[in-house]
Amino acid sequence: MHKLLYQRIIFCNKCRRSMFVGPNARYLIHLARHTAFNKLLIFVAVLALISFAPSTISIMSARKGSLAYFASEEQLKQEKVVQNTLQKHSAIKSEQTNRLTKLIVRHAREKKLDPKLVAAIIVVESHGNPTAISEAKSVGLMQVHIPTWGGVIDFTERNPFDPEVNIDVGTTILADYLKRYKDLGTALTAYEGNRDPDTSEYLAKVMEIYRPGSTLPRKPAAPAETP
Secondary structure: OHHHHOOOEEEEOOOOEEEEOOOOHHHHHHHHHHOHHHHHHHHHHHHHHHHHOHHHHHHHHHHHHHHHOOOOHHHHHHHHHHHHHHHHHOOOOHHHHHHHHHHHHHHHHHOOOOHHHHHHHHHHHHOOOOOOEOOOOEEOOOOEEHHHHOOOOOOOOOOOOOHHHHHHHHHHHHHHHHHHHOOHHHHHHHHHOOOOHHHOHHHHHHHHHHOOOOOOOOOOOOOOOOO
16 A cells, blocks of 8 residues: 555546556556557557558558549449540640549539530530630639629639539539420520520530530420410
């Protein structure tokens, strides 16, 4: 008892308990968990793995990478189609194409749009230039019309020249038009700002990239009103 009184006692805020300093189980567990001794043990363990089982480190790194970005088979196919579309119809650099492809596919899938359609619109609207500005004050990859949408979206908070923001806003607008009109041709010409699909060159350009050689069926004319 006399001997215990002279032993130093410490309290660990992380362990939430007091303990005698010395060769006892509680103090040794504390050292292993919450002190520089723990870092030393980890460092020694990593050195041992590198020296005696280097393949283990490679496997762990590969697993971490695969968990960071998981894509379904369908998504990978869509990314390949979008990437091919951008490479064929624009002069975007390869490193930019990879990032842009993932943005297009992600936002298109979120809004239940065909990613290739979004890619075709980007090619026609801006040729993949995120800083493009038109005379009508439409900006960015998908040429979002600032005078129309500035009252709905706060562009002081969301930079329309940022590809992430521009594609998010553009796909939201397109999805709304498709839901409203339930017709691809009418939705595309509405996105362009033209209300007459029969006179829209824009529609033909987008469709030539989206579905080469195809034509959209014309909506039947409304019956004349009887007097």
